[in-house]
Amino acid sequence: MARKISDSTVRRLSRYLRRLRTLDRQELKVVSSRELAESTGTTAAQVRKDLSHFGSFGKRGQGYGVTDLRVQLEEILGLTRRWRVAVLGVGRIGSALLGYGFFTQRGFDVVAAFDTDRSMIGRDVAGVRVQPLKELETTFEEQEISIAIIATPVEAAQKAADRAVRAGARAILNFAPIKLRMSPGVAVREMDVTLELEGLCYLVTEAGAATDVKE
């Protein structure tokens, strides 16, 4: 397992898992690479290639055992343990995340929330008490938090992320519209709604332009 697995492969694995969990809940026993591909928007060959990087989990002529493959993928992705998460910035996005019930169900426990706004501090948001930033270090250590979600305004994002990493965070999920500079050991993913919307605009505009040419 020394090989470097590409980001796109990991993303697909996560999609397969999402699908497998649904199938498992529906008590389906077996699934083929073709079925899995159709319901996750890829090809059967791609599914098999992706899985083959980690071993062979299927039975030829049959397909994959749903529960078995789910468990395998959970192990591969590192989801056999629970992960402790903190939210930095309890504005609209932060609040929405704190109330997002699926986290618990998927193995993520949001155990802390921080904000600088005096009027927010001490409040209870979806069962989590909002703490002042100065308590960040002790809380990260005590609660063994390894993932920080940055939901601060853009100006505060870099500092918040740096501080979280210094306090022990090993991964950052960034909702602020800025590229965070992080040391190589820290995993970062960015979520920016505007970026996605702009991407959609390009596609729509291009599609329109293409039809214009045809006509």
Added chain:
Amino acid sequence: MARKISDSTVRRLSRYLRRLRTLDRQELKVVSSRELAESTGTTAAQVRKDLSHFGSFGKRGQGYGVTDLRVQLEEILGLTRRWRVAVLGVGRIGSALLGYGFFTQRGFDVVAAFDTDRSMIGRDVAGVRVQPLKELETTFEEQEISIAIIATPVEAAQKAADRAVRAGARAILNFAPIKLRMSPGVAVREMDVTLELEGLCYLVTEAGAATDVKE
């Protein structure tokens, strides 16, 4: 401009634009491909390659005019017009999106919101009245809505998206954790927080495993 531009290129263009807007606000006049690369997490060659697909916007020896390049990118991405957006599903995510002030600033007007929940209908959320689903078709037409944001529970997502498309939407931003099946002409982007968190877990777990091997 007949060439097919890859998704990753479009994503980067959007990042360049995000950065250029900041630089423009700071009244910087000129930016080099190297500077742009550093602040968006790519390489100078990549920036130049990306831009070269659409023309040559820079001056050799100097760099790119900030305002000029910003405008050029806005044109390329189709952001010289305003886009009308509807939110389907006014739960936690939907509400957070309705209150997200940056949309207006970036050219997106959220002009409608829909929900099936009786207790939500008629309410005013961040200046938008929540409408019942049965008004979807007329509102989409009257308001000329071209982008639908799906923020419903997962069970309702596919139907909501289908209905939006039939009513005239040409692009879907999907927050529900499911792969939407759409006809080829419709642009879809997916945002799934859990998916991103799982990706981070893989990276953290792998990094941990890698260090274990070294030691």
Added chain:
DNA sequence: TCTCGCTTGTGAAAGGTAGCACAAGAAGAT
């Protein structure tokens, strides 16, 4: 036991994307 139908796992080929390296060009100094 043998055959048939089906699906996996994988080497090889194709297709794309990113990086390198340098000629072309622009501005300012001498």
Added chain:
DNA sequence: ATCTTCTTGTGCTACCTTTCACAAGCGAGA
């Protein structure tokens, strides 16, 4: 006017990702 310095735009190369195609393997049925 020439030289120096800097940065763009781009052909070429290297790498990486996806797709193809088929042998290997499994189970069911005769």
